[in-house]
Amino acid sequence: MLNTILAWVTRAILFGVVMMFGAIGETLTEKSGNMNLGTPGIMCIGGAFGFGFTYLYEMHTDNPVAALSIAIALLSAFLFSSLAGVLFCLLTTTLRANQNVTGLAMTIFGSGLAKFFGTFIIPQGVVTVKAAYANRIFTKSIPLDLGESTGAKIIEEVFFGHGFMLYVGIVIAIVLALFLNRTRAGLNLRAVGENPATADAAGINVNLYKYIATSVGAGIAGLGGAYYILDYNYGGWSTGAAGGIQALGWLAVALVIFATWRPLNLIWGAFLFGLCYWMYNYIDVFGVRLTAAQSSLLEAIPYVVTILVLILTSVRKRRENQPPAALGLSYFREER
Amino acid sequence: MRNQHITVQTREPLVRIIKRGIPSRSLKILVRVASFAAAILICGIYILAVGKGEISVGSAFAQMWEGTFGTPGNARSIRISLWDTAIYSTKLLCIAVALAPAFRMKFWNIGAEGQVVIGGLATAIIMHDFGDSLPQPVMLAVMIVVCILAGAIWGMIPALFKANWGTNETLFTLMMNYVAMKIMDYFYNSWKGKLSALPNFPKNTWLPSLFDKSYGWNIVIFLLLAVVMYFYLKNTKQGYEISVVGDSVNTARYAGINVKKVIIRTMAISGAICGLCGGLTVAGQNHAIAYSAEAVHTVTTGYGFTAIIVAWLANFNTLGMIAFSVLIRFLEKGTGQLGNSFPAFSVGSGNVMIGIVLFCIIGGAFFERYKLVFRKSEKKEVSRNA
8 A cells, every 4th residue: 555655655765856847938938928839849849859969979879978968958948948948039039939739839849759769769670669768867856775674665666766857857846936926027027927018117028037937947847748758668768758848848838827927836746747647557455446538637637727727717806816917928118 | 407508429339129010011021021031041051950961951851742732733632741731731720810909909828739639529429429429410510519519618718808807828738638538548548448449430430431531521511611710800890899909908898899899709708719719630530549648639639839930820810720720730741751761850850940930920920010210420420410
C-alpha cells in the first residue's frame, strides 16, 4: 500500500516537472500580456534540440563530461525555444498579428520542427536513439541514506529521489515570484500586462519588456521539453515523445490558469495535476478496480478542474485572481 | 514655454509606424502576393537545406503537386488524389466556416476540435447502440440531429459563461477540447473491450454513397455550408448583429442589440456546424471512432486547430477559405509524397512548411493595416530646422 502510494507520488512529481517548466514560462509570458498558445510547440522544440545536441555530443566523444552534457542540453534547449519566442513576439508585438492565431501556428510549426529535427539528426541504421549518458546525469538523484525506517524512506524517495531538474524548476518558480512581486522590473512587467498604455506613458519600454518576457518564458518552457526527453522519457527520442510533450504543453497552459497566474501555486499545482493524471494507474490501492474506459475519464480531471477554476475566478471577480487585463491584446501607441 | 526657441534637435526614429485607412484592393493583392513569394522562398531554402542539394526546389514542388492532385497524364492517379484532396480540404473548410461567425463576433472559439469530436461521438453512439434496430431513413435523421445538438451544446457552455460573467472564452474552449476527447476515449475503450481494434459500425448506418464515394455527401454539404454562411454573415439581420457586437459591444448595446443573446446564439450555430462536421465524418468517412492519442483516423485529424488559422487567413470570408483549405492540404499531402522519395522529409516537414507559410501570411497582414515611414534624409531635416 505504502509502496504503491510512494510510486504514485514520485511518478506525479516526475511528470509534474514537465508541466511546471512549461507553466512557469507561460506565466512569465502572460504577465507581459502575450498569450503564447505556441507553448506546446515551443516545448517540443526545446525537447528536440536539447536532446539532439547532447546526443550528438555523446556520440562523438569517447569520454563525455557531465557538466558539458548538461550545459549543451539545457543551453541548446533554451536558445532554440527562446528564438521561437522571439519569432512569436516579432509577429504579435512588432507586426501586431493576432496572438491566438500566431500561437496555434507556432504549435503546428514547433511540433513539426521538433519531429523533423529529432529524426533528422539520428544517422540512418543506428541502433540506439537514446542519449544514454545524458539520461544518467539527468536522473542522478542525491545519494542519501537516512536509515531503514519508513519515515526515512518516504523522505528519501519523495524529496530526494529525483534528478536535479526538479529543484531547478522549483528555484526558478520562486525566483519568478520574487521578481514579479518584489522588484521594480517585475512591477513594470506587470504594468505592461495590465495596461500597456499607462505603462508606456510612465516611460516603460513596452515592447522591450514584451520581447524579453516572451523569449525568456519560451526558453524556460523549452527546458521542460528537454527534461521530458532526457529524464522522464529515459533519454530516448521518438516522434511519439514529441506528441507526449505537446499534450503536456496544453496541460501547462491549463496549469497557469489553475494557479491564477501565481508562480508559487505552479509548484504544488504541477504535482497535483500529476497525481490526477496518474490516478488511474494507482487507484486500485484504495480497492477501486478501473476499466481502461473509466481511466480515460479520470484523465479529464485536470481539464475539468481548470475549467472550474476559470469559472470561479470570473464569477467571484476577486481582483487579485484575474488574468492580466491586457492578455491577448496587441498594443499600438496611436490606437486609443 | 511655447514661445521659447527650441534649440535641441530631436531625432526622429529611423522608422515610424502609421496606421493606414481602409487598404485598397490592389494593396491587399500586392501584400498577399509578396507574402506568398516570401513563403515560397523560405520553403525553397528549407527544401535545399534538408535535401542537401540532391533535390531541386522545382522538382520538390512538382512532387508535392503530384501527391495532392495526381500524376499528370495518369487519369487514375488524378482521380484518386483529387477525391482525397477534396474530402480533407472541404472538411477543413467546414470547420473554418463554423468558426467564421464566432470570430467575426471576436469570440475566440479555440474549441472547434472538441465540438467536432463531441458531434462525431453523438452520432457514433446512435450508430453503435441502435445500428440494427431502426429503419435507415429514421436512423440517418436521428444521427444528423444528435450531432448538431451535441456540438451546439458544447459550444454554448463557454458562451453562457462568457455572456453572463465574462469568463475568458479562449481558455475555456481550449480546455473543453480535451474534456471532449477524453469522453470519446471512454466510449472507444468501453466499446473496444478486449478486441484489438474497434470494428466499423453496421453498414446500414453509413451515409448513402454519392459519386460512388461514401463521403460524397460530405463534400457537397461542406461546400454548401460555406455558401450559406457567406450569405448569412453578409445579408441577414443576425449576421449584421454579429459584426456590430464584434466591432464594439457598447455600440451594440446602445443600438438595442441583446448582446448576451447574440453571443449564445452565434456560439450555438458555430458549435452546431462543428458537430455536424464530426457527425458526417463518422457516418460518411470513418465509420468508426479512434483513440484520441492516435494521430490518424481521429474524427478531426487535428483540423479543429488548423481551421482557426484558415478562418483567420481568409479574413472570415467563407468563400476565400476554400483556397486556403486546399493550400493547407497541398502542404500536408505534398510533403508526405516528398517523404516517399526523400525520407528526410517524411517526418514533420509538412508542419514546418505549413508553419512557414502561415508566419509569412500572418506577418504580411501587418502591411495591409500599417505603413512604415522612414526618417527623411538628414539634409532635409537640417534645412527645415534652420
